[in-house]
Amino acid sequence: MIYRQRLFSAVALAVGAVLALGACESEPEAAAPRGEGSAGASVVAPGRPGEPARRISPEEAARLLPDESPNSADFRYAQMMIAHHRQALTMTALAPRRAGSPQVKKVAERIAAAQQPEIDAMEGWLKNNGGPREQSGHDHHSMPGMATEAQLAQLGKATGKAFDELFLKLMITHHEGAVTMAAEVLGDGNNVLVEEMANDVIAQQTAEISRMRSL
Numbered sequence: 001m002i003y004r005q006r007l008f009s010a011v012a013l014a015v016g017a018v019l020a021l022g023a024c025e026s027e028p029e030a031a032a033p034r035g036e037g038s039a040g041a042s043v044v045a046p047g048r049p050g051e052p053a054r055r056i057s058p059e060e061a062a063r064l065l066p067d068e069s070p071n072s073a074d075f076r077y078a079q080m081m082i083a084h085h086r087q088a089l090t091m092t093a094l095a096p097r098r099a100g101s102p103q104v105k106k107v108a109e110r111i112a113a114a115q116q117p118e119i120d121a122m123e124g125w126l127k128n129n130g131g132p133r134e135q136s137g138h139d140h141h142s143m144p145g146m147a148t149e150a151q152l153a154q155l156g157k158a159t160g161k162a163f164d165e166l167f168l169k170l171m172i173t174h175h176e177g178a179v180t181m182a183a184e185v186l187g188d189g190n191n192v193l194v195e196e197m198a199n200d201v202i203a204q205q206t207a208e209i210s211r212m213r214s215l
Contacts, residue, residue, distance in 0.1 A: 073188035075133040100160035145177015175205040
């Protein structure tokens with residue numbers, strides 16, 4: 001993975017530089033001596049661990065750029081995580097009026113502030129990639145960590161300490177489910193933007209789990 005990221009970054013930067021250089025040449029120039037000029041342009045691509053870097057042509061460098069077009073796992077993740085996050089917002093919306101602990105209220109506020117922008121980002125990603133895709137065999141209520149309707153109803157009736165305890169229990173499980181989903185798409189997905197969003201979910205929600213367990 002590290003090698004792939006280094007190669008992608010190096011090749012992308014180099015190809016961009018070559019294209020930018022070509023775009024700047026608005027006036028024709030006199031023929032350059034053999035072996036000079038754009039015909040001799042090359043890109044330095046990093047080698048694998050323990051191997052030296054090598055020079056390749058810009059055309060070859062462009063072919064090395066990975067195909068990161070979204071696959072079914074990317075679309076499934078975005079669509080299901082939007083629904084997953086929305087349930088978290090449903091739970092956090094109860095906290096200002098029903099939580100007894102100021103710490104629980106702050107946790108709920110922090111979760112809501114983080115997950116609404118993530119929903120917006122995933123909806124934007126779907127729009128930019130042609131919209132949602134029909135999913136088969138995936139019920140949103142069967143996603144890992146999702147609270148049942150009965151649990152949500154119980155949370156909606158609880159107040160004070162009872163609310164705090166149930167909220168933390170459900171939200172820790174909810175976050176653990178989101179981390180599981182994010183880890184799965186890192187293995188099955190293909191799109192770099194989805195990969196970045198999944199890594200953000202893992203980092204943020206793992207940290208939030210630790211905070212909630214400390215309360």
